[in-house]
Every structure is written in C-alpha cells, then in structure tokens.
Amino acid sequence: MNRNRRRRNEDDNGWAEWGGYFEAKKSKLQEQFRETAATEVEKISDIFKGVAIIVNGLTNPSAEELKKLMAEHGGVFHIYQHSSTTHIVASNLPNVKISKLGSVPIVKPSWITDSITLGKLLDYRRYLLYTNQSTSQPKLDFPVVNRTAKTASDPDFLGEFYNNSRLHLIATLGAEFKQLVAELRDRPERHFPGREKLLEIPTRLNCFVPAPVIMHIDMDCFFVSVGLRTRPELRGQPVAVTHARRAQINANKEREEAVTMNLDRQPEMIEVQMIDGKSSMSEVASCSYEARKCGVKNGMFLGAAAKLCPDIKTIPYDFEGYKEVSMTLYKTIASYTLDIEAVSCDEMYVDITEIFRIFNLSVEDWARHIRAEIMSVTGCPCSTGFGANRLQARLATKKAKPAGSYYLRPDDVEAYMAEIALADLPGVGRATLQKLKGLGLETCGDVQVASLSVLQRELGSKAGETLLEQARGVDKKPLNFHHERKSVSAEINYGIRFKSLDECHNFLESLSNEVWNRLDEVKMRARCVSLKLMVRAADAPVETAKFLGHGICDSFSKSTTTNYVITDPKSIYKEAKSLYEKLHVDFAELRGMGIQLTKLEKIAPINPTLNKFLQKTPTKREQIPVVAVPKPTVTSSKPIPKEKSTRGRPKGGKKAPTSSKNSLSNFFKSKKENAKLQHKQVEIDFEVLKELPQDIRDEVIREYNLDVDLAKPKPQPAAEDKILVPTETKKRSHFEGLQWCQLRPILYAWMKSEKEPANVDVEMLGEHFKQLALDRQIDMLKIAFNFLHRTFGQLDCRWHRAYHAIVDLTQQGMLARYGSMLFVNKDFDCCFC
DNA sequence: ATCCTCCCCTAC
DNA sequence: TAAGGTAGGGGAGGAT
Secondary structure, three states, rough: OOOHHHOOOHHHHOHHHHHHHOOOOOOOHHHHHHHHOOOOOOOOOOOOOOEEEEEEEOOOOOOOHHHHHHHHHHOOOOOOOOOOEEEEOOOOOOOOHHHHHHOOOOOOOHHHHHHHHHOOOOOHHHHEEOOOOOOOOOOOOOOOOOOOOOOOOOOOOOHHHHHHHHHHHHHHHHHHHHHHHHHHHHHOOOOOEEEEEOOOOOOOOOOOOOOOOOOEEEEOOOOHHHHOOHHHOOOOOOEEEEOOOOOOOOOOOOHHHHHHHHHHHOOHHHHHOOOOOOOOOEEEEEHHHHHHHHHOOOOHHHHHHHHHHHOOEEOOOOHHHHHHHHHHHHHHHOOOOOOOOEEEEOOOOOOOOOHHHHHHHHHHHHHHHHHHHHHHHHHHOEEEEEEEOOOHHHHHHHHHHHEEEEEHHHHHHHHHHOOOOHHOOOOOHHHHHHHHHOOOOOOOHHHHHHOOHHHHHOHHHHHHHHHHHHHOOOOOOOOOOOOOOOEEEEEEOOOOOOOOOHHHHHHHHHHHHHHHHHHOOOEEEEEEEEEEEEEOOOOOOOOOOOOOOOOOOEEEEEEEEEEEOOOOHHHHHHHHHHHHHHOOOOOEEEEEEEEEEEEEEEEEOOOHHHHHHOOOOOHHHHHEEEEEOOOOOOOOOOOOOOOHHHOOOOOOOOOOOOHHHHHHHHHHHHHHHHHHHHHOOOOOOHHHHHHHHHHHHHHHHHOOOOOOOOOOOOOOHHHHHOOOEEEOOOOHHHHOOOOOOOOOOHHHHHHHHHOOOOOHHHHHHHHHHHHHEEEEEEEHHHHHHHHHHHHHHHOOOOOOHHHHHHHHHHHOOOOOOOOOOOOEOOOOOOEOO
C-alpha cells in the first residue's frame, strides 16, 4: 500500500489509487509469499503432475502451504497467472474479478487437500468455486456437482461464509473506511477539487449559518438502491435483498417441528411468530421504502416479510456493487473536505462548518448540490441531515428520509426534541427501550422532565446521564476523524455443528489464522486473546429453527493476557485452544465461536527519527555494547511488570523465584567479560547498585574493587532521578524477572515520539509525565517497559539499535543528557551503557 | 479506590 | 434450507 501511495497522482487527492485499494490488498498477499524463501521439500508423490496453480486471495491452507503441498506432490506453483497455469485456487473471489480470469477453472483449496488425502488427483469439477447460480457469474458448460462448504467442519467454510455474510461486509467495510479517512488525513497535502463546483452556485446574501454545522449523510436502503441500479423495472415496488429467492420453502416435517419448538421459547420474537415450517428464514438485509410501508424491516425473515407484504420482490446480494458505491460516496465527500467521521459503508458524519464559512452557502444549497452529485456518481439516492452536533444531524436525517434533506436549526432544537420517540435515539435499543417503558417514558419530552437519579438507577450512571443530555439535543462527543483500533476479532455463529474434537480444533485454527491476518493487516500486535463460545442452551432443542443457525444459546467467554507479544497465528491458536479447554464445553454443543485480540500495540515505531535509525544496518561500532545474558533457568520471564504477576505463580506454595538475582549476577559477569574484551572501563550506576540485593551488591563491589560507601549517599540526585528508582515501598514482586532501567531518557524518548522534537519543553513534559504517573499510580518502570515493548518489541529484539537511536537523538540535542542505562527484553538479552 | 474479567448492549 | 459480524461503551463484581 505504502509503495503504491507514493506513486499517487498529485491531482486527484490520492483517489486514483484509492480506487485500486482492494486491488492493492490482493497484490500485497502475492508479495508476501513471493518473499518466502523456497523451502526444500521432499517429493512425496506425483499426484499433481501437469497441474500448475496460482492462489488468489486468502485460502486455507494458506498460499504458502499450498505451494509446499504442490512441490511435495509433483505440481507447479505460479505466483502470477501464466499461459501454462491450469487452475486458480481460491476460497472466495469477488464476482467482478471472475471475468478477468478468463477460462482457467477456479477451484477450492480442498481439491488439493482432498486429492492428497485420497492419494489421487480428483476431478476438479466437483470443487469449482462457482456454479451458475447467478447471472453475473460465468456459465459453465459441464454439469457441476456443487460441493458447498455447509458447516464449519469443512475447511473451506470460513472463506465461503465470509464471502456471503452481509454483516461481515458491513463491519469490515466500515472499519476500512475509518482507516482510510485517517490515512488520507495523515497526508500533508490538502486538495479539494470538488470545491470548485461550489463557486458555480449563486451566492446569496444573508445565508449565515451558525457554526458549527455537522452533516450526517446516509444512503437510502443502501443494498436495495445498489441492486435497483440495474433493475429499474423494480423501482417503486416492495423489494428486499435476501439470499433466498422465494418466501416459501419445501415443507419438511422435522423443520416444522423445530420451528414450533423454538417459537415456544422465543415468544418475544414477533417476526418469528409469523412464520411456520414453510417460511424462509433467510434474513432481509435491506428493504425498499415501499416494503417498509407494509411493516417490513431490515433483519426480518423473508417468510415473515412476505406475510406482511405478499408482493415483495427479492433481489440477490451484490457485494462488489456495495463496495464500489461506498467507495464512490467517500470519494465524493472527500473531494470537499476530510473532516469526515466514517460510520459505515453508507453513512458518515461530516463537519461542514468550514465549507459554509468559505463559500457563503445556505444549508439547502449545499444539500441540494451534494445530494445531486452523489445521485449522479453512484446512481443511488441519499438523505442528509444537518445540526449543531452529531445527534441533531442524525435526527435530522431521520426526518429527511427517504431521499431528502433537513436542517434542524438551533432555535428549533428544544421543541423538535420533545416530540422524538426514545426509540429513535442512538444508543437506545431493545433492552433500554424496555426499561424506559417500565418507567413510563416514551418520548424525549418525557425524559426531559425525568430525574437524573431515576434514569441512572435504571440504566447505569453513564447511560442515564447521556440519555438526559440526548433528550435535550445535547451531544458532547466531538467527531472523531482519527480512529484507532482497540480490538480485532473474528467470530462465526452460523454453521457450527462439529462431529469431532478434531473438526473443532481445525476450525479454531482457521479462526486463529483469520484473526491474525486481520491484525497483521492493520499493522498491529496483541497481548490478550479472548475466546467466545455460543453453546446450545440446556433446554433448547438440538435442531434449530433456522437452517444451521445458532438457535437459543448461552454464551461464554474467557481471556488470557499473555506475557509475550503475539507475533504469529500459532500462538493465537495455542492460547485459544487452552482457553477452550478451560471452558469445558462439549464440542457437539457448540453453536458459535469467536476469537478476539485486545491490548493492541502498533507494530511500527512512532518516532520517525527512531524509525529511520532502526532501519539502518548497525555498524560495527553500534554492535559493541550488546551483552548477551544467559536466560535464567528458574522462572519464566515477564516482559512487562504486571500487578497480577504474583497471582500467576505456581500455587504449590513455592517461594518466589529468584530470577532477578540470578540474571543480575550473570549480567554483571558478562559485563565484566565484555569490558575485558574491549579493554574498557566499566561504569556502574550508583542507583542501580544501591538497589541490588545485599549479597550481589557485595559481590559486585568486590569484583570491581569499587570504592563505594553506600551508607554515605552520593550527592542528592535531581528531583526526577528520585522517582526513577522504585522505592522500597513498592512491592519487589512487581518486577520479579526484570531488571532496572534508567527511565528519564526513555520517557523523554517516548514523549518526543508523540510530539515532534522542535519546540518541546523537555523539562516541562517530564514534570507533566511524572504527575500523570503519580495520579494514575502507575509504576514508572511499567510505563517505560510498555514503551520499550511497544516500540521495539517486534524488531527482533534489537535493543542495541534502540539504545543507539536514543544516543543519536541525544547527540542531536533532542534528548536530555542520559545516565547509565540498562535495557532488558523478555528473553533477558541486555544492553548496558 | 482502582483495575481486570466477563458479560450485556448497541450500531451498522 | 442459509451465510446470525464486528467494534466499542459500559457495568457488576471480584481481586488487589
């Protein structure tokens, strides 16, 4: 991506390449495995003689593994498609790409694994990824036995499911647009070609718009509108986007029973009550306003929707179309401003204040202009709402829909709000609404006069407070243009019916790979893995009403904070598997599984100077001070001090391990040897020495013939030095297995990394930071290690580079003077200076 | 008092 | 048949 971006066209604000965004993602995958060194493999068979594959997109097994399998079994692996390529292997390939791939058959990866399992080349036609189920897909000339990955027991399931999941698409597209807005804003240049068009709008006098103005823009029934672009004959009719084509399915006794049994259990699900054993339980992803008039809602089962609206027409999904239209939408808005908070693929907030300030437009002029432009470039209608904050803008959109615009003027807010139904407030969902009903509250007007304490008692302190504010049209949350990820997860609660523990483990492994790929994609690393399970409720029927749905479930989750930074999918799988064992759930009862990663860290150093330095190959000079210290054998290491570390200790009443002593002792031995080697004098920091356990300290003093009188303290250290050394009141156990380090330079480096060095008052920041640490009662050592870890942890532990980066900064006058420093990583590699 | 874990809720 | 994902806010209750 980065490389592509540098090539960008200066005139288009980066858009030319944004169009190629998804393209770029795919080619990156290719780069990844091209870089993988060819591994020498032992030939096992000749199953794939004459077969030459390329891999397109994510697969399971991965491209790398397929490459190895092909080599082992006499096949050929191409990185790019070639005239001699015989098959394309893919788990999910957007329809739009198929036409470009020509006549080479596209097969599922299980063709390869199954062939190997059975020891012979199977007929690939049974493994074709595409069948002629949709007009946009290529027609196939031969009969196809469509082997669909129905349940999670199938290795192709994950990709196939995500390829067809609307919710997955919505979630991932939303996240991608958030990230893209952030990236665009990070570019130094600002270029808004769209604004020129505004000059053509005749300016009027007296169209003062009080600042700030927030615009909320939302496509009207997005999926339907995209689908109707090519189906004009359905305009004005009740239309729904669903997987199913018909609202009735063939009668099936078992299913009728299952439906009835589930109905008994879920009387609150109104739409479920409207269905019977013959109704389709395919969900309506989006429905037209004509369908909504009959009471049809998004998320409803098609069977239920058809009961309300017998004329309803169904149209299939068009995932590529959604991507394309949302891209165009964002592109259009961003040609006017980058003050955008992406909400989802079809919705965003835009701070429009600046545009009004510059162009002297009325809200109506602007709305008419932008809505017309969006209509013309996407072929889809949208609605816009304007207000002084995001809440007002959003409620205005509600009134504007469909295909309209509304400005909620500051003077009208109070009266307007009183009429708003509580259900229309963002954040008020099913559960909250029920609670409020219990209090006899239905409109914002009711809430306006309710007491805060009552609301808080019912909804919790935070939600109570926000609700009261919302009811008055107040929204203090500013738009967030720079979104930072706090978690990455992958979850599937459909098609989970394991027949063996192996199947369950395999699926968990696929999920681990998936979630790892997503983490890597956003260039982050994690330190916490959570596993979420959906388990059939004890009294729920084994057969669910919805085909392969999760039915009525209990959900459980468990997490583990690792004492290392996760740097591969195998670690995720290992942790997830162990969490699964701890939850004691029978694989046969599972109905859903998910893995979530939290405690995320950015993969790259933030400081550009440090970054640049770290990329350099170290010179000989730079390598000298690195001292390797043998790993302590007594205990496992903990890279970042954790209050809970003592809890994780062996419970058998063992004494706390003495790793600290051992490694310190070792450390000084190595230090001495190293000094001899270099014929250099050894410097030992007084404060470090003071903190050593008595016996080691004595040893060090003896070893080095030090002239130190610990009883007579050395000159009073500067104020900030005092806090650098953990005091005796701090529990030593926090730092078991860790070494001391001089903190000031590190903290300065940290602070510098977030603000550019120029014009930063180091002393002031130091004070500020100290206060922060004291206020929050965080150990300075913990902060320092967090920093070190976050910045350098993934760089193959090149601590010497970290050190020299800091020295470098110091020499440039960018850091304060530093004293002796000791850096330690989780493997007890040390560098000292 | 504050943090952490395991939930629940909400939005698209 | 059908494709019930994902991220963030926040609260209860236990641990420290």
